[in-house]
Amino acid sequence: MFAIQDFIKSARDGTLAVIAALLFVASAYAQSDPLPSWNDTASKAAIVSFVEKVTGQGSPDFIPEPERVAVFDNDGTLWVEHPIYIQLAFALDRVKVLAPQHPEWKETQPFKAVLEGDLKALAASGEKGLVELIMTTHAGMTSSDFQKIVTDWLASARDPKFKRPYTELVYQPMVELLAYLRANGFKTFIVSGGGIEFMRPWAEKVYGVPPEQVIGSSIKTEFRMQDNTPTLYRLPEVNFIDDKAGKPVGINQQIGRRPIAAFGNSDGDLQMLQWTTMAGAPARLGVLIHHTDSDREYAYDRDTEFGRLDKALDAASIAGWTVVDMKADWKQVFKD
Template sequence: MLPLLSASLRSTSALAQARDPLPSWNEGATKSSIVNFVTRGTSQGGPDFVPVDQRIATFDNDGTLWIEQPMYVQLAFALDRVKVMAPMHPEWKTKQPFAAVLDGDMKELAASGEKALVEIIAVTHAGMTTAEFEKITSEWLATARDHRFKRPYTELVYQPMLELLAYLRANGFKTFIVSGGGIEFMRPWTERIYGVQPDQVVGSSIKTRFEMKDGAPTLFRLPEVNFVDDKTGKPIGINEHIGRRPIVAFGNSDGDLEMLQWTTLGASGPRLGVIVHHTDAVREYAYDRDSHFGRLNVALDAAAVNKWTIVNMKNDWKRIFAFD
């Protein structure tokens, strides 16, 4: 009888899982707003039915799909690259902002401002082919560990959002990442981690040059900014890469404000804007208006005016990471 009982329990658990596509979400208004939106949009013959080809959902990455504190993951990658490249650049020992990185002086680095960060990104992300950059990125992600959780960054993705991505795709939505992060930094791993194919990733980019190298065609990465997919750049990136206006958008910071506005305002049909609010200092981090990374200030005020859904991580998520 025990094997039969065990099988019965597994069957019951699987059935419950099938009935609830978002098991890591607590019951309440937030979860209901998302489920109701999807249900209305996919109900054939209903007043809010959305044809499959118009079911476009966009997601910010940093702070929306994975961790962004105490700094963006791509910035952590860039700082590690400075240390790897330092033996080839002895002048960095006394030249800022590189000296601050090598000395571990994050206060000095922060004081150097955005221009210094752009300089670091340019040096560490260029001067190689796109294939070489993909290899470096993939190898770093395989070995790098977050200092607090002591886990690979690819494990610090939000389990409720993974369930949401799968839920939307199961209901005919096409899911896109629209991030201020580098498009070629993300593309090597987004399909494996999120189920989002490389051609469904929109991000910032640097310029590249086509050239023949040893008889083979290559794309060489240049230390020049091509496009910044943040703030007002996000609607532009969506228009250029996707060619359709999303009907649902998920973000977590002021950098996502314009994407949420482009998705929800001045357009016909059902629309849903969602902001992930980091409120759980115990299981993750708590931050919003005064944060250096992922600041949520103007967009938080706009959410109330525009009736966007706010996800309170502490209250709305049963667990944050798969390992919780």
């Protein structure tokens, strides 16, 4: 009996020791969790499992550091894109600032619509109207002057719903994810339909992504010597649209390697996810951010003008992409 009681006691001690050890590990894990804004759901598990698979020494799916390229869409994937794209809000504000120099805009579309706040008439001006709006507000100055205009605007503009600067409306779980990937030897790139020179002035500070790792749409620029000073002048002519089938083209042009992980949120990202994950290699990660949280942000997918997620959502289940449910998978959306 004595011996048995001793055994039971030592077993209980052992159990307590194991529990204590587990609690210690759990606490250490919680403290060092690189993704604290993510709930412990299947989405987080899929991302962490992928990273461990490609970085683990001796893992059959190990990928050397230089090939660890991860690409991120921007609008709707890293920061908000509703009620309208932030760059469109910038263009509308620029029209108002420039209007006094253009009295004719009071009677000319799409400017009239912008000045009257008539978004329906603006939408009716179609792609032609939108391009004219972008060219008028984004061209006709040097690249460095444009950079200053963007920086100044972001410093003062506020989002209509959250009343915060736009650069604070970046998704905290995604900012953590960018840092987590870099800590694991990834090079993180932005691949956005948005303007490359609209993103570069702030992407390094906000996302930790340096200018040379930002890919985006662009207008043509021209080298000019002005008073013995070299400048790059922004012309009212489209150079490249980094959206849909343009994204793999932009990636190949600027990176020259195929990514091993891609993060998007709309049909504009479909081909980027295909290009990344469907090359026959086993260890590839495709992720779609699904906007499901009307309380903390917005809920939209198939029926929206900005960031429509339809074909890509259908493709996700076939291709095995991870669909992040913002409401269920994220502890917080923005940093407090």
